[in-house]
Amino acid sequence: MPADPTPTEPKDFIRDIVAQHVDEKRYDKIVTRFPPEPNGYLHLGHARAILLNFGVAKENQGQCNLRFDDTNPAKEDIHYVNAITADIKWLIEGWADAQLTFKPKGAFPNSQTIDDRPDFQVASISANSPDSEPFTASAYFDQLYVYAIALIKSGKAYVCDLSPEDTEKYRGTPTEPGTASPFRNRAIAENLDLFSRMRSGEFSDGSHSLRAKINMASPNLWLRDPLLYRIRHTAHHNTGNKWCIYPLYDFAHCLSDYLEGVTHSFCTLEFVAHRDLYDWILTSLNLPRPLPHQYEFAKLIPSYTLMSKRNLLRMVQEKVVTGWDDPRMPTLAGLRRRGINAKSLRRFVISTGITTQNGITDIAALEHVVRDELNQTAERRLAVLRPIKLVLTNIAAGESIPCEAVNNPQDETPTKRQINLTREVFIEQEDFAEAPPPKFRRLKPGGEVRLKYACIINLDEIVKDEAGNLLELHCTAQLDTRSGQPNASKKVKGTIHWVSATESIDAEVRLYDRLFTVPEPGAEDDFLKVINPHSFVTILAKLEPDLANPPPGQSFQFERLGYFTPDSKDSGSNKPVFNRTITLRDTWEN
């Protein structure tokens, strides 16, 4: 197996840009960053951003910083930073671990002088180092404050006393220019004084703000004197009560990139309008090092899923699902618990490419790679989800006939295990039909079928109770059709799976399906109306005995049914709970 599971090296407009910069030797090293806000779990959409940022870093021997964009203490929580960090490590493990970069524990940006100009820069260190921690925007609050003062001193920022409502009114509309705030031309000294008093807690939330002085008539709304700082008397999960003013995204993000030495800052299309502001702030500060630049790409939106954190949070809060890591959720945690491995996710996401076109990606493309990966790697087992009892009348009670079962036929030299055929076995209800449809290749009256890895059987008698309910099936086993026996190569049309009634275990199996019934639940006025009522079904199944204590994280193919993995939360010793990752492709219809 190759150490690097990446498929072919991707090529797209962003890699072209980076490649050109590398040719030009524009930067010493390519540095990207993944900047999640710790206010929810990472999902499939983030996977594209993660794989882009880490991919570009990896392909150019660069680094990718994990930075928490934690500038809004009202919405953020430390719980999310831990979950996000774990999810990222999981997603890139064995692929781009070497690129994941943190800062030294407790580090803040260092002061330095470059060409007689003052500068700040934060040190970086491998995330593998024990004394490392993720970058955070909140670690830059001191420097950000210094930059804000520099902007004020150069006449490029001012303190505004307009209320949030008035600020909105003054901004104008897309078709009408805004009007200048009455505080726009305050003296620099007054701005400095007011800003310092904002910081010291003298003013209430919303009463003042720091604004960039750009152009109230700009066709780009984000250049109409955007806010840089707002007052929030709220404790922050990192900085505690040190601050009561917090920088806004536009001010914090570009400067965080700069402080970390980021060269390429990738984000999604809705930030295109912010790019001018990103550049304005950076160029206004006369910074001595090369400036980072922002490049935008289209979001990944798979069909039959909801992708916004707002909606996912609502599903969690309204208990549509059991939590952020519910196996039906499109979160990395949910997908992982479902049994989808990181390599499958990478393959899927990378296969969708990077462009600037918005669109919906067919979730079948993900299902395809999930099946393909698992087909290669998952060991096969026999399991019966909805059992009916079948009695092999020519086998004595108590007798165990050993059979060899292949663990994975995809292996070049497959290993085998032993399963025992006994007088009583269970087969799948679906594999028997008293009145079979045309082309039915399974067990039917007067028919014969092979029990996988065992022998061919003939149906002799259908036993029912007085009410006509099916009780059991009586069959005869053709024992000489077992592997190694004289008639082993005898052909029959159908092969079905089975499990010994006396040598099997009972286990809970959770059958998951798509959460929504429509391809685009996000386009619905209320997604609650299009929830798939059958997205989660739990049953008691009969499994091969060696499935009693499955290794966590291991996937199995239950033959003819699908891929299953032990649930990471609810499985107990000798009491496994299996999640169905996905069914096998099924082209048989009736």
Added chain:
RNA sequence: UGCCUGGUGGUGUAAUGGUAGCACAGCAGACUCUGACUCUGCUUGUCUAGGUUCGAGUCCUAGCCGGGCAGCCA
């Protein structure tokens, strides 16, 4: 109807003035001790109209359609 941005099979994505290709999905068949896998074949596309050119998905002009932007969210 301000500014930005984008239109290639059903979906996603290539082709950077020179044979419109790939993947998924779909359909048909072969194989099969998994109706899986694998294999074979097939259906389906350059938003429209002009122009430049020997040659246009690609360049130009006009139009049509879609997405984004008016948080003290990110």
